[in-house]
Amino acid sequence: MSTVSLNSNNRSRVHPQKFALWLSMGSILMMFAAFTSAYLIKQSSGTWVEFVLPQIFYINTGVIVCSSIALHISCRAFISGKELIYKSGLVVALILGIAFLVFQYQGWNALFEMGIDLKGNASGAFLYLISFVHAAHIIGGIAALVLAILHAFTLKYKVTDKRKNRFEMTLHYWHFVDLLWVYLFVFLLFSK
Amino acid sequence: MGHFKATHEMDVMIEETGFDDHFHDHHHGDKYQSSFIGHYIFSMDHKIIARQFLFTGIFWAIIGAAMSIVFRLQLGFPEESLAWLKPVLGKWIVVNSEGIGTLAPEFYYALVTMHGTIIVFFVLTAGLSGTFSNLLIPLQLGARDMASPFLNMLSYWFFFLASVVMFYSLFLSTGPFSGGWTAYPPLSALPQASSGSGAGMTLWLVSLTLFVVSVLLGGINYVTTVLNLRTKGMTMWRMPLTIWAFFVTAILGILSFPVLASGFFMLMCDRGLGTSFFLSEIFIEGQALDYIGGSPILYQHLFWFLGHPEVYIIILPAMGLTSEVLSVHARKPIFGYKAMVYSILAIGFLSFIVWAHHMFMSGVNPFISNFFVVFTLIIAVPSAVKVFNWITTLYGGNIRLNSAMLFAIGFVSMFISGGLTGIFLGNSAIDIQMHDTYFVVAHFHIVMGIAAFFGMFAGIYHWYPKMFGRFMNETIGKLHFWGTMIGAYAIFWPMHYIGMAGVPRRYYSFETFDAFAHFDDMNKFITISAIVVFAIQIMFVINFVSSIWKGKKMTTRNPWGATTLEWTTPIETGHGNWDGKIPVVHRWAYDYGKDGKDFIDQVTPMAEGEVPGDH
Ligand code: HEM
């Protein structure tokens, strides 16, 4: 196909698509940097209500980290020919990813029951907004995982450059949204 | 290789020295261009996409400029009847009992807002960098296309969608958004704040969010292409300055537009979900709203963190085009190539740490203002380096004063005039008087509006043959230049005086201000100049469109005698750009007047013992 030839004079060892993905991560990062800076500015300007983060967010941070690890193992297994670990790792990663979304939802419910809603103080509104926009990026990752699982179970197992690159892109993105959450969580914990 | 037979001397050279990427081995028949729709509409060829950006940009430029004529008429001639505009503007022209029609004040604000939004984002961002980054990045780097032709196509179609939404908003019964192109809250955050704040603002937000997606898709592609797909021999330090400019522009976009998006999301929450990010205690018609503790200044920070880099996203491509055009038509290497590159990088970096100079009067702590004053004034240094180098490039050159060259020189003139007034404004103490007056309007129209348009015109006249295989009419081109050059100064020069006297911008009428009464004639003069300049631009558009079919045909590949790779492709350039091998680059882009030769293109290998031009 044409893309092969279009990119055949690629200069770096990184596939251009992967490189483009990294750039878009930079761009997503800027958006969250903006959210968190706005958070700090708003916080320092008074009228700020403090509250304790619901427990479920702690657990959920563990969930998404585990999902990342599962996908990492799966990717290693894919490259080194361990088909079973490759496939099961993918499924585990997906299940944990979906669990993360469900738990985030419960986290929002817990917040709401504590009396923190969008119309109240900006501290609550920021938390909803930041975690919601993050969840939207998780959904993108889940779509990529579903695609990866489809490939894993419908295509004959074979390590080609193309499939390796595709898998690595999914992996990088998933690690990225995972680390992004860890950053946001730590930020929310310590910016009090 | 098989089926490609080189006959043209350039093709023979490329076949001999070029690099075989087996393009045609993968290319059975022509996969992309099989149908009209695939070729002209949903095209993935960067050259077609460039033209799509250009046509859409020109469409918006006409609309945006026409809007300014309407509000200038109201401002310059408030007593004259605008009833003749009623067929177009309908209820926005209010006709009194004597049959005198005036522009409705709400719509005056809507026009000012739309004019700014359209010109800044749709014309000078998408129309300028969308067009030329797409056209030139692959061609000048020796690439077959962008890293991802598909995302590139999407980038255009997101822009198109943004355009459709914004265009639709013009016809809302409550009018389009009317709170200024910067969309400050509360006018942008409270749907009930003004007639344009409701549906108009909603569509404004939707449109610009789509636009952000377009810019990001485009920018990510440009950066990836520049870093990954340069042909053999094309080191970073051999790239033409156009590419450097597009490259840094794209990086600025990738880093700053997401911040704007975050501000938009917060605005959407305030509008739809009742959050109070940007709204504090507000009364409307005696009724207290339940917003508490938000801060409109927060929005200003988010907006200008994009907004200032955005003005450089607009001007850097124009600078790149100007550098290239000046060098080619002065038949001299660009003076201080490396200094030019470092200046672009310095400007790009500094543009991120000066945003609060737009907020000196928003109650920012004066100590913090000092920080921003210093960095703002430092931007003048790399800017001055560039100006010096442009002028030195001209000095002693074998200058061809064609339309492209005239506009490039005009760019330098405008950039100097507007840059100087920037230094006034950059001092926070002087800005107390100048802020939100016509002085600011004059500053940014000259330095950004006119200068960027000039860069764009220089680019259009210069690369028109590359895009359409024909030349534009030179006589009309020169008339276009002189008319616009003189006319633009006639419009904006007087505004400096009006602004220094304290006349505020964005006012519908000065009737009740006796102190400003003596500016009435000046305002008339400005309006008349604007009408003349508008008419001249229509002349340009006619020249542009008719030359597509009627212009003088391009008979040689490299009519300007330029060194860069885009002129090595066949006149009818197909998708993939080079029919056979990809050219390999042996030298920098500015070997003009070297070793007794008029120019040496980048594909010509170094002669034995030849000293590189960029040593
Ligand atoms: C030496 C360089 C420059 C300096 C020191 C400078 C400084 C300033 C300052 C301080 C303001 C705020 C004035 C106010 O609102 O009271 C301003 C406004 C503006 N400048 Fe510049 N500027 C420079 C160059 C440029 C360039 C190169 C561009 C664009 C290409 C530009 C575009 C603008 C725009 C669009 C605004 C007004 C935005 C608005 O309020 O609607 N400036 N400039």
Ligand SMILES: [Cu+2]
């Ligand atoms: Cu600025």
